[in-house]
Amino acid sequence: MTSPKQALAHPASSAEAAPGSQPGAARGAHGGGTPPKGPSPWRSKLYRWDMKASPYVFIAPFFVIFGAFSLVPLLYTAWYSLHDVQLSSLDTQTWAGLDNYQNLLSSDFFWNALKNTFTIGVISTVPQLMAAIGLAHLLNYRLRGSTMWRVVMLTPYATSVAAATLVFTLLYSWDGGMVNWLLDFVGIDPINWRESDWGSQFAVSSIVIWRWTGYNALIYLAAMQAIPADLYESAAIDGANRWQQFIHVTVPQLRPTILFTVVISTIGATQLFGEPLLFGGVSGSKGGSEHQYQTLGLYMYDQGWIIGNLGKASAIAWSMFLILLIIAAINLLVTRRLRKSQ
């Protein structure tokens, strides 16, 4: 069938190769053939070695760099979380056992940060994904200038956290701020967006919603375009109107994508950092004068690099990871449930 050299070199698929053909002119042929080069033993050895080793060489940079700068640090962070490490004296790291964790669990600020992360996460993720799904539905119609609409909806994504937050901070400012000025028009008293509890959390969430809704809409749009048309046709024959088609065809078909975006947004929400940091201005790392919007990400930065307790910061980082793992586990359970109930 094929020459021994080829068979050795690529046993799984040598039958598909068309020997002697040029790249680009390949056809799936089953004919026999002669090896292209003379059978020189060291050459074929080299060739075989190349075939075996090259996949590993190609993936090596990824795993080496990723391992060195993400996976190994992950373990070191666990190690540091069991030590007393101070920013002021980096060289002395003394064993602390679970002190850092106990310290966290008994700290009001930790629970406050956890609660804020959860609240801000919910009020930014839920409206964001709902708006995104509606927006995707509209973008899925036959539109004039459809690319233009998509690009416009994605523009906030190209704006950095820093720039976006600086702008929103000014929009939400107490006097002279655009938002309070607009509220005044409809007869609502000005709101102190920076100081009030829910006001500041709403403001921070709105920055997240603004930046990410268009991005998620595009993800939904891609999934919507993969829904087979006959599903809609048969729904239409059954007398479903557009709204019923959306609820009974589109949304169920999008379920895997919705789960995907929920997971991604949850990860993002757990790590929320830049928006509250900049929204707070000078008292940024505290999350406002009363810690109203101090998230776990901010709390870690504050404890590690403002207060200088890197051991505690490591413990906070690991707590965040554990929380994510729990969320992922719940997600998996819910997904299974949903699948079974189908």
Add this chain to the structure above:
Amino acid sequence: MTTSELTLPQTRKRSRRVMGAGKQLHAGPVTYLVLAVFALISLAPLVWTAIAASRTDRRLAETPPPLWFGGNLFKNMQTAWDEAGLGTAMLNSVIVAGAITISTVLFSTLAGFAFAKLQFRFSGFLLLLTIGTMMIPPQLAVVPLYLWMADLGWSNQLQTVILPTLVTAFGTFFMRQYLVQALPSELIEAARVDGASSLRVVWHVVFPAARPAMAVLGLLTFVFAWNDFLWPIIALNQQNPTVQVALNSLGTGYVPDQAVIMAGALLGTLPLLIAFILFGKQIVGGIMQGAIKG
């Protein structure tokens, strides 16, 4: 829609007739109206940034806020540029984002090709591992990275920011998804039969086939690297900042002039906005393709 060059192959087979079911429905005036409202919400903060940046601080504190441009734009930009050291910051960001983009695209293509087309032991497991690492929050690495970089004497230097982000799991997965379908296995076989080494295959077969996806991944990576915040703010100080770090110091510093801060925010976003105007279509296509998971 997208050009044929940018239409990445889908993981699920489907005919053109089936694609875009909703597309058969024409949008009515209500659809356009709602879309226009969304568009306004998307663009208004950016337009208003430019308005605020062209005014004076005192004018911004007045009610009603300014709704049209003033004459101070270039003066404010000049002040922001000087006060936040935006010249250095821009250059730093270009170096950081540029290096990260080149390396991510290159290594992602190599690894993506191996995962898509080559048979090797544990490939399935390793791919799963790659995808799984996307769940790890960056916060989990910053303390050790900070300590190591301090040990090396690299605090506040650009390589500190560049090194940890030289590859991404997303990039590897993205290239894999593309190459599975875009690169016919017969092409590789044919080159093999001709006795081409793996490097020749990569150079003459893989890179040409991957070029459209490499361009899209490059744009996405550049946007990501330019906007990255957490690690740069820990790793760099205000003497040697990236744009995001400089903007942070402008916002949290004691510059009381809001118009200048807005001018800084505008300047820091301008390079990306220009890239977006030029390549917005490609970035949109890239995100939509990256969304489809196999």
